[in-house]
Amino acid sequence: MAGSFGSIGTALSALRYQQVALDVAGNNIANATTEGYARRRVVGESLGPVTPAMWSRTDGHGSGVGVGEVRRMVDPLLDTRVRREHASLSYLQTTQTVLARVEEGIGEPGDAGVYAAMLNFRSSWQDLSLNPNGDAARQQVLGSAATLAQALRLQTSNVANEEGDQRVHAQTVVRQVNDAAAAVARLNQTILVNDQNGLDSGVLKDERDQMVLKLAELSGATTVVQSDGQYDVSISGYALVDGNRAGALAVSTGITATGAADGLPVTFRIDAPWGSTAIVGNPGGELGGVTELLTTTLPGYRAGLDAVAADLASSFNSQHAAGFDRSGAAGGAFFSYNPAVGAASLTVAITDPALVAASSVNGGARDGNNADALSDIGGHLDSYQRLVNGFGSTVAALGRQTANQRALAGSLDSSWEQQAGVNLDEETVNMVQAQRAYEAAARLMTTIDQVLDTLINRTGLVGR
Amino acid sequence: MTIGRVTQRMMTAGSLDHLQRNLGTLSRTQERLSTGRQINRPSDDPTGTTSAMRLRSSAASQAQYSRNAQDGIGWLTQADAALDSATSTVKRARDLALQGASAPATGPGAREALAVEVDQLRAQLISQANTTYLERPVFGGVTSGDKAYDATGAYVGTVGDVNRRIADGITVKVDVDGPAAFGTGATSAFAELDALSTALRAGDKAGITAGIAALNNRIDTITTARTAAGVRYQRLELADQSASDAFLALGNQLGTIENADLTKTTVDLKMQEVAYQAALAATSRVIQPSLLDFLR
Numbered sequence: 131m132a133g134s135f136g137s138i139g140t141a142l143s144a145l146r147y148q149q150v151a152l153d154v155a156g157n158n159i160a161n162a163t164t165e166g167y168a169r170r171r172v173v174g175e176s177l178g179p180v181t182p183a184m185w186s187r188t189d190g191h192g193s194g195v196g197v198g199e200v201r202r203m204v205d206p207l208l209d210t211r212v213r214r215e216h217a218s219l220s221y222l223q224t225t226q227t228v229l230a231r232v233e234e235g236i237g238e239p240g241d242a243g244v245y246a247a248m249l250n251f252r253s254s255w256q257d258l259s260l261n262p263n264g265d266a267a268r269q270q271v272l273g274s275a276a277t278l279a280q281a282l283r284l285q286t287s288n289v290a291n292e293e294g295d296q297r298v299h300a301q302t303v304v305r306q307v308n309d310a311a312a313a314v315a316r317l318n319q320t321i322l323v324n325d326q327n328g329l330d331s332g333v334l335k336d337e338r339d340q341m342v343l344k345l346a347e348l349s350g351a352t353t354v355v356q357s358d359g360q361y362d363v364s365i366s367g368y369a370l371v372d373g374n375r376a377g378a379l380a381v382s383t384g385i386t387a388t389g390a391a392d393g394l395p396v397t398f399r400i401d402a403p404w405g406s407t408a409i410v411g412n413p414g415g416e417l418g419g420v421t422e423l424l425t426t427t428l429p430g431y432r433a434g435l436d437a438v439a440a441d442l443a444s445s446f447n448s449q450h451a452a453g454f455d456r457s458g459a460a461g462g463a464f465f466s467y468n469p470a471v472g473a474a475s476l477t478v479a480i481t482d483p484a485l486v487a488a489s490s491v492n493g494g495a496r497d498g499n500n501a502d503a504l505s506d507i508g509g510h511l512d513s514y515q516r517l518v519n520g521f522g523s524t525v526a527a528l529g530r531q532t533a534n535q536r537a538l539a540g541s542l543d544s545s546w547e548q549q550a551g552v553n554l555d556e557e558t559v560n561m562v563q564a565q566r567a568y569e570a571a572a573r574l575m576t577t578i579d580q581v582l583d584t585l586i587n588r589t590g591l592v593g594r
Numbered sequence: 595m596t597i598g599r600v601t602q603r604m605m606t607a608g609s610l611d612h613l614q615r616n617l618g619t620l621s622r623t624q625e626r627l628s629t630g631r632q633i634n635r636p637s638d639d640p641t642g643t644t645s646a647m648r649l650r651s652s653a654a655s656q657a658q659y660s661r662n663a664q665d666g667i668g669w670l671t672q673a674d675a676a677l678d679s680a681t682s683t684v685k686r687a688r689d690l691a692l693q694g695a696s697a698p699a700t701g702p703g704a705r706e707a708l709a710v711e712v713d714q715l716r717a718q719l720i721s722q723a724n725t726t727y728l729e730r731p732v733f734g735g736v737t738s739g740d741k742a743y744d745a746t747g748a749y750v751g752t753v754g755d756v757n758r759r760i761a762d763g764i765t766v767k768v769d770v771d772g773p774a775a776f777g778t779g780a781t782s783a784f785a786e787l788d789a790l791s792t793a794l795r796a797g798d799k800a801g802i803t804a805g806i807a808a809l810n811n812r813i814d815t816i817t818t819a820r821t822a823a824g825v826r827y828q829r830l831e832l833a834d835q836s837a838s839d840a841f842l843a844l845g846n847q848l849g850t851i852e853n854a855d856l857t858k859t860t861v862d863l864k865m866q867e868v869a870y871q872a873a874l875a876a877t878s879r880v881i882q883p884s885l886l887d888f889l890r
Contacts, residue, residue: 163603233635239646239852249654256658256759260665261728263738495736495752502759511651519644522636529637540611544604551601555885562889 143194144571151564166340168550173198213346220347224419226528235288247278255505259498268483286473315376318360350414377402434517436472443467445508453487453500461487609877653844663834666758666768670827676725677820688809709794716787733772747784760833775819
């Protein structure tokens with residue numbers, strides 16, 4: 131049997147263990163609302179009887195309890211899924227937010243947009259055909275043409291400005307990615323050392339999980355857990371963090387250091403101690419969204435506006451040249467347009483109302499047939515309509531996709547919370563349990579004390 | 595989703611998320627109600643946006659067609675009035691010629707009086723042939739001047755069609771060709787009146803008889819021109835009517851696509867408000883309790 135004082139040791143181990151259990155419950159409660167905090171649970175282990183020496187035997191029944199580990203209640207598989215879905219969500223949200231903003235600037239359908247200006251322009255030609263020599267009607271044609279050109283230019287510059295903003299946005303995201311990658315490499319190192327020294331690194335692990343989630347949201351980065359517990363992070367399959375070393379993400383082409391466009395598609399590379407690698411394809415996450423916007427979506431819309439402007443300029447100029455102005459001379463170019471610049475260069479080339487070629491017969495006659503023909507020319511109405519419709523459909527589809535993805539990411543967050551979140555009732559129960567166990571252990575101590583008291587002070591008193 | 599373990603934060607986050615969603619729906623309905631429009635941006639309804647744009651385009655065309663037709667009606671009304679009075683003028687000249695031809699006792703003095711009146715009628719006819727609409731001679735074609743005939747009766751207009759577009763691909767001529775109604779040069783109504791007055795002064799019976807025949811022909815020519823103009827007038831009136839009708843119908847259609855149904859939207863808003871309040875109430879009750887309330 132164990133020595134007389136053996137049970138005191140058992141009681142002591144119980145007191146210590148319950149103290150730790152109370153500490154952990156307390157810490158869990160304190161962090162109940164902390165973002166990214168994974169609840170801890172004390173895993174107790176029963177201590178076997180102590181065998182004092184080789185060949186000796188003991189007939190004890192166990193010598194108390196010890197703290198096996200304080201476990202973080204996380205599930206690496208679930209973490210991977212959370213990161214993946216959050217990367218997709220962040221990609222969609224970035225794209226949708228930007229396109230919705232551009233869409234607000236389009237102002238269709240309405241009375242103030244490009245389309246309304248096109249209709250006004252058309253009507254003004256008809257009005258001119260009613261009164262071919264009237265100064266007012268000629269002036270009105272020039273005025274409505276200027277309004278139309280300005281509306282097109284304004285919309286083009288809105289899109290171009292948004293592109294400029296997004297280039298700066300991309301640079302900011304790249305900086306954030308680099309900060310987070312450096313932090314993950316540092317944490318990898320510290321956690322490895324702490325683990326080897328048997329120190330608790332729960333807080334650091336929480337922080338590292340947060341960091342890789344942020345990396346996933348920023349750049350769609352994926353994380354692989356190595357056998358020694360270090361996290362390896364890669365973007366589109368190209369390593370960014372390898373153990374305690376981190377590479378630096380950089381913009382290769384497409385954006386200059388000052389945030390201007392350099393005419394090439396936007397690409398990235400990783401400069402790392404193990405060499406520089408170009409990233410092929412679009413990274414995911416926020417950076418992927420911005421890249422997609424900058425390479426495809428926004429330039430596509432701008433090209434559509436350019437095509438509308440080019441069509442407007444070419445069809446009007448050729449029909450205008452077929453007519454004659456008030457003095458009887460053949461019409462000149464009505465719009466000036468530079469194909470190399472696009473819709474931003476569309477202006478009305480005529481300032482003198484007398485130069486509007488309303489007549490289809492030579493000799494200064496009061497004929498309005500060319501004005502009538504001009505009112506009905508070109509496919510710019512249809513092509514603009516298609517452009518706006520396409521853009522609206524894209525934004526609407528993105529809105530639906532984002533809503534779905536948000537629901538998916540939300541349900542995964544909720545799963546994570548189920549696994550790792552703090553439940554106050556549970557912690558209260560743990561606390562009460564630890565308190566009661568502590569009281570019981572203390573009572574054990576008292577009982578042993580009384581037993582010893584009986585043995586020491588009340589034994590051998592017969593006949594005294 | 596199977597829920598194994600529920601935590602306080604999960605409930606808070608869930609409640610917040612649902613409240614946000616409720617509030618989002620509420621704000622969208624609110625936007626519809628305050629702008630009065632169902633479609634506030636293309637993505638609200640891409641198909642509806644396209645229809646709305648097409649309808650706006652058609653409505654603008656129809657309004658323009660109606661304006662064009664009214665302008666055309668103005669031209670033809672003016673031309674009709676001018677041709678009407680020209681007919682009376684020519685008829686009066688013919689009556690004078692008949693007087694000069696039939697009365698045997700007509701002396702040189704009386705014939706001179708008749709000739710003077712014929713001269714006056716000629717001047718009157720020239721001014722009728724120079725009738726203008728908005729400062730443009732309605733018989734002058736596409737001339738840039740303000741007269742169709744000069745004082746000598748020579749045609750100074752430029753023959754050419756003044757057209758008005760009154761429907762998709764349909765144009766109608768709204769002027770009347772001066773030469774077709776009044777003739778040109780030696781065969782014009784003015785030359786005929788000139789010849790008549792000369793014959794009256796000279797007492798040339800044959801000349802007067804020839805003048806009567808010419809004037810009878812002229813009355814026919816003017817009436818024919820007037821009839822043709824009347825037919826076109828009718829077409830313009832019909833076109834104006836149908837363009838106005840189409841404009842109204844298109845406006846209505848545009849309204850059904852673009853505008854919010856106020857009654858429905860208000861009811862929706864009310865319902866969403868109720869839902870939001872219920873969600874708030876539920877949240878306040880769900881977040882409150884914990885085991886701690888029941889432990890001493």
